[in-house]
Amino acid sequence: MTGLIEDHGIIGDLHTAALVDRDGTIDWLCLPRFDSAACFASLLGTAKNGFWRMAPIGAGQADRRWYRGDTLILEHVWDTPHGSVKVIDFMPQSTGQHDVVRIVEGLSGRVPMHSELRLRFDYGRSVPWVHREDGLIVGVAGPDSVALHCEVPTYGRSLTTHSDFTVGEGETVSFVLSWGPSHDPPSQPVDAPRALEATEKFWTDWAAKCTYDGPYRDAVMRSLLTLKALTYEPTGGIVAAPTTSLPEGIGGVRNWDYRYCWLRDSAFTLDALIRSGYVDEARAWRDWLIRAIGGDPADLQIMYGISGERRLQEYELDWLRGYENSRPVRVGNAAAEQLQIDVYGEVIDTLARAHQHGLTLERHVWALQEKLLQHLESAWDQPDEGIWEIRGQRRHFVHSKVMAWVAADRAVAALEGDGATGQPDRWKALRATIMNDVVRHGYDPDRNTFTQSYGHPALDAALLQIPIVGFLPPDDPRVVGTVDAVAKELCTDTGLVLRYRTEHDIDGLPGDEGAFLACSFWLVEALHLTGRTDRARELFEHLLSLRNDLGLLAEEFDPRLGRMVGNFPQALSHIPLVTAAYLLSEMGRPATGHA
Numbered sequence: 001m002t003g004l005i006e007d008h009g010i011i012g013d014l015h016t017a018a019l020v021d022r023d024g025t026i027d028w029l030c031l032p033r034f035d036s037a038a039c040f041a042s043l044l045g046t047a048k049n050g051f052w053r054m055a056p057i058g059a060g061q062a063d064r065r066w067y068r069g070d071t072l073i074l075e076h077v078w079d080t081p082h083g084s085v086k087v088i089d090f091m092p093q094s095t096g097q098h099d100v101v102r103i104v105e106g107l108s109g110r111v112p113m114h115s116e117l118r119l120r121f122d123y124g125r126s127v128p129w130v131h132r133e134d135g136l137i138v139g140v141a142g143p144d145s146v147a148l149h150c151e152v153p154t155y156g157r158s159l160t161t162h163s164d165f166t167v168g169e170g171e172t173v174s175f176v177l178s179w180g181p182s183h184d185p186p187s188q189p190v191d192a193p194r195a196l197e198a199t200e201k202f203w204t205d206w207a208a209k210c211t212y213d214g215p216y217r218d219a220v221m222r223s224l225l226t227l228k229a230l231t232y233e234p235t236g237g238i239v240a241a242p243t244t245s246l247p248e249g250i251g252g253v254r255n256w257d258y259r260y261c262w263l264r265d266s267a268f269t270l271d272a273l274i275r276s277g278y279v280d281e282a283r284a285w286r287d288w289l290i291r292a293i294g295g296d297p298a299d300l301q302i303m304y305g306i307s308g309e310r311r312l313q314e315y316e317l318d319w320l321r322g323y324e325n326s327r328p329v330r331v332g333n334a335a336a337e338q339l340q341i342d343v344y345g346e347v348i349d350t351l352a353r354a355h356q357h358g359l360t361l362e363r364h365v366w367a368l369q370e371k372l373l374q375h376l377e378s379a380w381d382q383p384d385e386g387i388w389e390i391r392g393q394r395r396h397f398v399h400s401k402v403m404a405w406v407a408a409d410r411a412v413a414a415l416e417g418d419g420a421t422g423q424p425d426r427w428k429a430l431r432a433t434i435m436n437d438v439v440r441h442g443y444d445p446d447r448n449t450f451t452q453s454y455g456h457p458a459l460d461a462a463l464l465q466i467p468i469v470g471f472l473p474p475d476d477p478r479v480v481g482t483v484d485a486v487a488k489e490l491c492t493d494t495g496l497v498l499r500y501r502t503e504h505d506i507d508g509l510p511g512d513e514g515a516f517l518a519c520s521f522w523l524v525e526a527l528h529l530t531g532r533t534d535r536a537r538e539l540f541e542h543l544l545s546l547r548n549d550l551g552l553l554a555e556e557f558d559p560r561l562g563r564m565v566g567n568f569p570q571a572l573s574h575i576p577l578v579t580a581a582y583l584l585s586e587m588g589r590p591a592t593g594h595a
């Protein structure tokens with residue numbers, strides 16, 4: 001019953017998010033946090049694993065849908081022989097509880113509607129005990145309880161709560177589903193119209209603060225709203241995506257849990273937000289970071305839970321058949337234990353940008369960066385799992401070392417211009433050592449390209465970061481050669497970019513994957529920086545055309561199937577959409593490097 005990945009929209013309350021299919025089904029929802037167990041998991045299984053459908057009786061997909069203005073309020077409209085009806089879905093902020101609100105609004109005629117609510121806690125496995133209490137339908141399973149409040153009668157059938165009702169022109173019928181811990185009395189429902197008003201105001205006010213003033217404004221705004229929706233407000237942590245195990249290849253095993261905070265992804269997210277005027281989010285993330293990575297820099301993890309949890313043990317949910325039979329469905333992520341040298345560069349670079357955008361460089365923040373640099377000084381020359389989190393043998397990834405260079409480079413800049421005190425000569429020396437090493441071992445003069453790793457001819461789209469981060473100037477022939485080599489060897493027929501060729505057996509995984517959208521946006525930036533702006537713009541506009549009708553992107557796009565793959569919506573895809581738009585609108589500040 002689940003549609004395509006791109007058939008979904010996202011609603012959320014800055015604690016968690018739900019996916020709503022074009023046919024009016026919520027088929028993914030984890031409560032109360034992004035990383036909680038799902039109570040609707042049919043996205044990754046079957047109808048048996050929980051969903052909530054709200055649609056006209058006998059209807060299929062909605063005829064139209066959109067977000068209300070610059071908000072996360074999703075509206076679906078069906079035109080039926082009986083008339084037209086709209087379903088307004090949202091999750092209110094700051095109510096102190098976690099609610100999904102669905103308001104059915106009659107637009108014309110009298111439309112017979114059906115609500116079908118099947119709660120299955122613990123990722124679709126656990127059938128709750130459902131009973132009536134004080135006018136609410138209450139479902140309890142273990143630690144979780146949800147209460148359904150609705151304005152029309154309900155009935156139970158096949159362990160599912162149904163409601164049949166008719167809505168006429170100008171009428172509304174509201175449903176509110178609220179989560180609470182099962183040891184507390186059932187959550188009281190919020191007032192749906194007031195919550196709608198408050199939610200609209202919250203998102204509209206947030207969007208109004210955006211300072212982006214270039215072309216592609218709607219695409220940029222929707223991406224920023226999506227990035228904001230992936231932040232966990234209580235801590236400032238940012239998840240990579242609200243889903244787990246949407247496959248990178250349909251039917252394959254490349255299925256991962258993204259409901260955690262990668263230092264890399266969240267640093268990039270902050271970069272996109274802070275360029276657009278969102279300094280509060282930058283501060284909140286920086287504070288999250290300091291709490292999460294506090295202690296010995298040797299213990300730095302590449303990712304954490306949304307409250308800074310360190311143990312993200314990976315396991316499989318064998319009762320879920322996977323999205324379109326893409327097994328396994330995983331919870332947790334073993335990449336948390338990997339060594340990925342690039343995160344030092346991404347974190348220190350983002351802290352430097354945050355400082356440039358008005359965040360005070362407090363003494364303890366600089367002290368933390370110094371500790372990270374001291375550790376990096378002895379770690380940068382180690383082989384690692386790299387940005388792509390390979391599950392094969394560690395390698396000397398060129399991109400990892402380029403980002404180690406970035407860490408040293410930004411430290412020098414902080415000491416020379418941004419008011420920090422320390423040892424600039426020490427980081428200058430480290431910067432020069434890394435540069436020499438990369439040029440010596442990571443560059444292939446015969447092909448005039450940098451390579452994915454030392455001693456291996458394979459290419460890697462992460463090399464497109466070389467001009468973006470300023471490791472070498474864009475007009476350096478080695479940079480132009482690398483951009484051209486990646487464009488030639490890693491592009492699909494439709495011009496999208498693969499991370500690397502999976503047939504080289506680098507990542508230790510069977511099967512194949514789609515084109516990686518973040519890398520495709522990086523090619524836009526690299527083409528522009530190397531003077532091929534027309535090509536850059538053409539590719540950018542092609543990428544914009546791949547977004548779904550709501551402006552959302554998954555992690556990857558399968559050009560052969562012509563559909564999105566991977567977790568959805570994915571921060572790592574929306575971030576470079578924003579930064580590439582800045583660059584193309586010439587509002588971006590290209591990074592400057594120092595040889």
Ligand SMILES: OC[C@H]1O[C@H](O[C@H]2O[C@H](CO)[C@@H](O)[C@H](O)[C@H]2O)[C@H](O)[C@@H](O)[C@@H]1O
Pocket residue numbers: 240254256257258262264265333334335387388389390391507572
């Ligand atoms: O492809 C294998 C790896 O895929 C995931 O990692 C990817 O997503 C991360 C979050 O967006 C991103 O930071 C990373 O660069 C990507 O490669 C997965 O999380 C890994 O466990 C997996 O090995």
